[in-house]
Amino acid sequence: DGGITQSPKYLFRKEGQNVTLSCEQNLNHDAMYWYRQDPGQGLRLIYYSQIVNDFQKGDIAEGYSVSREKKESFPLTVTSAQKNPTAFYLCASTQIRDRRSEAFFGQGTRLTVV
Amino acid sequence: AQKITQTQPGMFVQEKEAVTLDCTYDTSDQSYGLFWYKQPSSGEMIFLIYQGSYDEQNATEGRYSLNFQKARKSANLVISASQLGDSAMYFCAMREGETSYDKVIFGPGTSLSVIP
Numbered sequence: 548d549g550g551i552t553q554s555p556k557y558l559f560r561k562e563g564q565n566v567t568l569s570c571e572q573n574l575n576h577d578a579m580y581w582y583r584q585d586p587g588q589g590l591r592l593i594y595y596s597q598i599v600n601d602f603q604k605g606d607i608a609e610g611y612s613v614s615r616e617k618k619e620s621f622p623l624t625v626t627s628a629q630k631n632p633t634a635f636y637l638c639a640s641t642q643i644r645d646r647r648s649e650a651f652f653g654q655g656t657r658l659t660v661v
Numbered sequence: 662a663q664k665i666t667q668t669q670p671g672m673f674v675q676e677k678e679a680v681t682l683d684c685t686y687d688t689s690d691q692s693y694g695l696f697w698y699k700q701p702s703s704g705e706m707i708f709l710i711y712q713g714s715y716d717e718q719n720a721t722e723g724r725y726s727l728n729f730q731k732a733r734k735s736a737n738l739v740i741s742a743s744q745l746g747d748s749a750m751y752f753c754a755m756r757e758g759e760t761s762y763d764k765v766i767f768g769p770g771t772s773l774s775v776i777p
Contacts (some may be wrong), residue, residue: 580764587769588769589671589769590767591767612727635704639706649696649711652705657704
């Protein structure tokens with residue numbers, strides 16, 4: 548079955564460490580996105596990529612980095628520069644079509660700083 | 662400035678009744694799309710319904726319909742015949758622009774609880 552796989556589901560990080568969240572899709576979608584969700588809040592865009600080897604900053608990119616070396620993969624690294632990384636992270640992708648194309652989401656990764 | 666406003670942080674509805682979840686948006690673009698997503702407690706985001714700014718008719722998908730009032734910039738979600746499984750967070754979202762590559766921004770969400 549086609550879909551988006553995020554791993555791990557739960558992740559614990561010590562302060563000062565970098566961690567990488569995985570996002571893989573087999574939907575043949577060109578565009579991929581990373582969102583952050585804090586309790587009781589909506590989703591905020593961190594980074595997005597419209598094509599391999601290219602990506603753009605979203606609204607809250609500081610302290611995060613991404614790469615897009617393959618169409619299927621869009622990993623997110625939460626660096627030690629991110630002051631408050633504890634949150635729920637969602638990866639999404641969109642098919643090439645028109646603006647009515649909905650985003651498909653992964654199951655999310657819950658990151659906790661300990 | 663907040664582009665998507667959902668003024669109801671929490672809503673309750675009796676099972677089998679209809680409920681309306683409010684969404685207002687702010688954009689200067691003529692071309693945009695509006696989405697509604699459902700997020701159960703498990704965390705995944707489930708696409709429910711889409712409305713384009715140029716669509717002449719209100720969108721419907723099964724028990725979901727969208728009350729689109731373009732001049733008022735509102736896109737309220739109507740859920741008919743509520744079921745216990747409808748209890749979840751609901752997010753209104755907007756994509757400005759013509760392509761599916763443009764970023765999608767989300768509102769703060771409304772928590773819906775269906776009472777037996």
